[in-house]
Amino acid sequence: xxxxxxxxxxxxxxxxxxxxxxxxxxxxxxxxxxxxxxxxxxxxxxxxxxxxxxxxxxxxxxxxxxxxxxxxxxxxxxxxxxxxxxxxxxxxxxxxxxxxxxxxxxxxxxxxxxxxxxxxxxxxxxxxxxxxxxxxxxxxxxxxxxxxxxxxxxxxxxxxxxxxxxxxxxxxxxxxxxxxxxxxxxxxxxxxxxxxxxxxxxxxxxxxxxxxxxxxxxxxxxxxxxxxxxxxxxxxxxxxxxxxxxxxxxxxxxxxxxxxxxxxxxxxxxxxxxxxxxxxxxxx
Amino acid sequence: xxxxxxxxxxxxxxxxxxxxxxxxxxxxxxxxxxxxxxxxxxxxxxxxxxxxxxxxxxxxxxxxxxxxxxxxxxxxxxxxxxxxxxxxxxxxxxxxxxxxxxxxxxxxxxxxxxxxxxxxxxxxxxxxxxxxxxxxxxxxxxxxxxxxxxxxxxxxxxxxxxxxxxxxxxxxxxxxxxxxxxxxxxxxxxxxxxxxxxxxxxxxxxxxxxxxxxxxxxxxxxxxxxxxxxxxxxxxxxxxxxxxxxxxxxxxxxxxxxxxxxxxxxxxxxxxxxxxxxxxxxxxxxxxxxxxxxxxxxxxxxxxxxxxxxxxxxxxxxxxxxxxxxxxx
Numbered sequence: 001x002x003x004x005x006x007x008x009x010x011x012x013x014x015x016x017x018x019x020x021x022x023x024x025x026x027x028x029x030x031x032x033x034x035x036x037x038x039x040x041x042x043x044x045x046x047x048x049x050x051x052x053x054x055x056x057x058x059x060x061x062x063x064x065x066x067x068x069x070x071x072x073x074x075x076x077x078x079x080x081x082x083x084x085x086x087x088x089x090x091x092x093x094x095x096x097x098x099x100x101x102x103x104x105x106x107x108x109x110x111x112x113x114x115x116x117x118x119x120x121x122x123x124x125x126x127x128x129x130x131x132x133x134x135x136x137x138x139x140x141x142x143x144x145x146x147x148x149x150x151x152x153x154x155x156x157x158x159x160x161x162x163x164x165x166x167x168x169x170x171x172x173x174x175x176x177x178x179x180x181x182x183x184x185x186x187x188x189x190x191x192x193x194x195x196x197x198x199x200x201x202x203x204x205x206x207x208x209x210x211x212x213x214x215x216x217x218x219x220x221x222x223x224x225x226x227x228x229x230x231x232x233x234x235x236x237x238x239x240x241x242x243x244x245x246x247x248x249x250x251x252x253x254x255x256x257x258x259x260x261x262x263x264x265x266x267x268x269x270x271x272x273x274x275x276x277x278x279x280x281x282x283x284x
Numbered sequence: 285x286x287x288x289x290x291x292x293x294x295x296x297x298x299x300x301x302x303x304x305x306x307x308x309x310x311x312x313x314x315x316x317x318x319x320x321x322x323x324x325x326x327x328x329x330x331x332x333x334x335x336x337x338x339x340x341x342x343x344x345x346x347x348x349x350x351x352x353x354x355x356x357x358x359x360x361x362x363x364x365x366x367x368x369x370x371x372x373x374x375x376x377x378x379x380x381x382x383x384x385x386x387x388x389x390x391x392x393x394x395x396x397x398x399x400x401x402x403x404x405x406x407x408x409x410x411x412x413x414x415x416x417x418x419x420x421x422x423x424x425x426x427x428x429x430x431x432x433x434x435x436x437x438x439x440x441x442x443x444x445x446x447x448x449x450x451x452x453x454x455x456x457x458x459x460x461x462x463x464x465x466x467x468x469x470x471x472x473x474x475x476x477x478x479x480x481x482x483x484x485x486x487x488x489x490x491x492x493x494x495x496x497x498x499x500x501x502x503x504x505x506x507x508x509x510x511x512x513x514x515x516x517x518x519x520x521x522x523x524x525x526x527x528x529x530x531x532x533x534x535x536x537x538x539x540x541x542x543x544x545x546x547x548x549x550x551x552x553x554x555x556x557x558x559x560x561x562x563x564x565x566x567x568x569x570x571x572x573x574x575x576x577x578x579x580x581x582x583x584x585x586x587x588x589x590x591x592x593x594x595x596x597x598x599x600x601x602x603x604x605x606x607x608x609x610x611x612x613x
Contacts, residue, residue, distance in 0.1 A: 036394055087585050093393055094338045098536065099584040101529055106577025112570030214570075218525060222405050225398055233394075260413030267402040267409070274399050275385040 003133050005255055010136060012251025013244065017144035018205050019220070020243035023227040024151055024236055025198030031171040031234025032191045035085055036097045039104040040199060041221025043080070045111060047073040047203025048212035056122050069207075070200035077196020078189055086188075104217070111214035119211035126208065143205035150201050151240065154194070167191055171234050223250075223263075226270040232280020242281060246270075305445045313441045315558060319550045320448035321510050324455040326535040326546030328502035331459060331495055333532070334540045336392075336475035341400030342503050342531045344407035345375040347523025349504030350511035351411060351418060354426050357435065359417075364436040368508035375504035376497050378403070383496040387489045390478070401525065408524035423518035426511070436512045444513045451509060452547070455502055459543055462495065471495060503531075533580045539590025548591045 026040050037043075047069045054065035084099050126138040158164035170177045170187050178184055210216065227246050231238030246266050253262025273281065305313055329342050352374055353367025382403055386396055411418050418424060429435045438444055462468060470491050473481040482488050511517050520526060530553075538549020553576065560572035587594055 036398075084581055084585070091588070092336075094336075094397065095584055095588060097394060097397060098338070098532065099581050102533065102577050102580030102584060104577075105529070105533070105573055105580060109570040109573030109577055113574055222401060222525065226402060229395065229398055258413055260409045264406050264409045264413060267406045270402050271382070271399055271406070274391060274395065275389055278389060278391055278395065 005252070007134055007136075008251045008255035009248065010134070011140065012248040014136075014140040014144040015251060016244040016247035017147035018202055019224060019227055019247055020240050021147040021150050021198060021205070022202045022220075022224045023231065023239040023243050024154055025195040025202070026224055027228050027231065027234060027236055027239045028154075028167075028191055028198070029195040030228055032167055033081070033085065033089075033188050034093060034174075036093075036100070036225070037080065037195070038097055038101040038221075038225075039080070039107055039217075040100075040195075041217035041224060042104050042107040043073050043076055043196060043199040044203045044206065044220075045212065045214065045217045046076060046107060047200040048207045048210075048216065049111065049115065051204055051207040052120050052122050052212050055124070056120070062122075062124065066204040069204055070197050073200030073203060074193045074197035077192040077194075077199065080196075081188060081192035085192075086185075108214050108217065115214065117213060117215075119213045121211045122207050124208060137209070139208040143208060146201070146205055150198065154198070155236070157194075163187070163190055223266070226267065230270060230273055230281055232282055235280055235282055238280045238282035245281075301449060305442045310441060313445055315554055317441060317444050317448045317513060319547075319554050320445075320452040321506055321513070322534065322554070323547035323550035324448070324452045325503055325506040325510075326531060326538065326549050327452075327455045327459055328499050328506060329531045330535045330540035330546045331462060331499045331502070333535055335471040335492075335495060337492065337496065338393075338397050338532070339400040339499075340397045340525070340528050340532060341402070341404035341407075342499075343404045343523045343525065343527035344378065344400075345500045345503040346507035346510070346527060346531075347407050347411060347519065348375045348378065349507030350517050350522040353508050354424065354511050354517055355417065358424070358427055363434050364508065364512055365434075368436075368505065368512075371508050372501050372504045375500045378407075379497050379500035380493065383493050384489075387492045387496075392478070401528070404523070404525055404528045408519055411519040411523060418519075419517075421519055423516055423521075425516050428515065437515070444509075447509060448513075451505065456543060456547075458498065458502065462498075463543065467491065467494070533576075533583075535590075536588070537580060537583050537590055539592030539594075539596075541589055542592035542596060545590050545592030548595075552591060 022040070022044065026037060029035060029037055029040075050069040050072050051062075051065050054060040054068055055062050060068075080100070080103065084103060085096055088095055088099060124139075126142070129136045129138055129141070158168055166177070166182045166187050167190065169180075170182065170184065174184065177187075206216075223246060227243045228239055230242035230246070231240065249266045249269060250259070250262045253259075253265045304316060308316070325342075325346060329339065332339055349368070349371040352371030353362075353364040356362040356367040356370065357364060382399065385391075386399060391399055412421050415421070426437070429437060431438055431440070462471075470481070470486045473484065473486060474488050474491060478488055507522055510522065534549035534553045535546045536549070537552055538547065539545030542548075556576060556579075557572040560575060564571045583590065589596075
């Protein structure tokens with residue numbers, strides 16, 4: 001096999017890890033609260049700015065900056081739920097989607113207002129691993145590893161803890177759970193916090209690889225929605241598989257043509273798959 | 285407004301709109317043309333949106349409508365008089381290609397919104413990726429020939445004002461014909477409960493497809509005229525997720541359930557961005573959209589029927605007060 005193609009495949013695999021993590025967070029919110037956070041990728045952008053300012057701006061150590069970023073975005077997630085979603089939980093689902101779309105506008109323009117449109121880099125240079133003729137970026141490898149650990153941790157949390165079980169139960173039947181003595185509001189807030197924390201973790205991993213700018217959410221936000229829907233809403237394993245399919249298409253497509261054509265291909269595949277299996281690739 | 289005052293008021297408004305280009309400075313005219321063209325496009329979107337077909341991909345239709353005539357003019361010297369209809373035709377084909385399977389397979393709500401979002405990305409990224417032909421993200425300019433009806437290029441803004449006015453009124457007529465006809469009841473029934481509507485003998489697929497095709501065609505037409513007016517196309521400003529969301533939100537802010545609602549949205553958003561730009565100066569890029577974003581959230585939460593809905597409710601109260609006064613007399 002061509003060495004560059006192999007490199008593209010590996011890079012796609014590594015990209016898929018981060019996408020999978022973000023898709024998990026969005027999927028959790030989607031599955032439990034039944035809301036699409038159109039601004040999800042922009043919460044990631046906020047997290048990247050937190051990392052940037054704490055580390056490059058104030059010289060805080062990177063792990064601490066990461067920790068604060070995750071906490072901040074988790075807090076933002078709770079705020080999004082309390083301020084935007086909760087008041088209109090009863091109205092048509094599409095209204096909730098549109099309200100978070102307003103949030104997307106707000107976050108992007110507010111970031112422009114505060115930080116300008118420059119691309120900013122946190123200035124961390126991680127080594128590049130050489131395996132024979134193969135070059136693999138260490139930051140991507142870390143991102144992939146952490147994303148996998150995050151996904152497994154989320155899985156264990158949902159399976160093994162009381163709150164996790166309650167979250168899964170609500171995703172299956174929101175009305176009955178109220179009768180079982182589970183407070184829906186608390187669960188929604190917990191879910192939003194976890195979704196936000198996953199976005200924060202994604203932000204840390206992406207900050208290692210990409211420059212942050214106010215519109216960075218637009219570059220991978222739509223992808224994350226596609227992945228979620230492809231995997232089947234609320235279906236975490238499906239989302240996990242879908243993120244690797246999409247990332248391979250982008251990576252290999254980018255190798256044969258250009259990155260944009262690869263994205264075009266990925267979105268077209270999404271549309272076609274929506275028609276073939278509208279309930280996700282794993283639906284029977 | 286009572287029945288006798290309505291025609292007089294309308295006539296005065298029409299007269300004002302016709303006279304405006306002769307009495308306003310060029311900058312204001314520029315804003316007016318934009319308000320009319322955006323108002324037209326927002327109205328086109330609301331044709332679908334008001335029946336529960338929330339499209340997040342109208343940037344796709346607008347981009348096709350703008351790029352097809354510009355490319356044909358630059359490379360084939362084909363007049364926009366043919367180019368714009370070709371762009372509209374392509375947008376209609378695309379709307380059919382997406383709409384038919386969506387409606388056939390009952391892709392609705394979130395899913396429909398996300399499919400159209402993907403469609404918008406496909407068109408945007410195709411324009412960017414085809415940079416050898418389209419200029420990519422740097423955008424493209426049409427070859428200028430000065431004042432020409434053949435090329436649909438007018439250095440004087442007055443001509444475009446007239447065109448925009450005609451097109452905008454045309455959009456309102458289309459809205460009214462759907463709103464006034466039997467179709468409206470059918471479409472409303474569909475947006476309430478698709479299964480029940482189908483049980484009543486409504487051809488759900490056909491009705492949805494019809495309104496989608498009309499909406500896409502009008503949006504592409506608006507895009508084409510916008511391209512001719514601006515004489516510069518950029519994928520980010522005529523297509524893509526940002527434009528698609530701008531269309532959705534302006535229509536909602538204005539009120540997608542009223543004839544003049546989307547146009548209200550166009551005037552409102554333009555006044556807001558221009559006002560804030562003048563107020564803050566250019567040093568605060570993003571200030572306008574920050575406030576805009578907050579307002580959108582508030583609109584969706586507190587007044588889903590938009591500005592026009594608010595006005596109508598106020599008018600409704602007044603009418604009821606008048607009626608009450610008549611009862612007492």
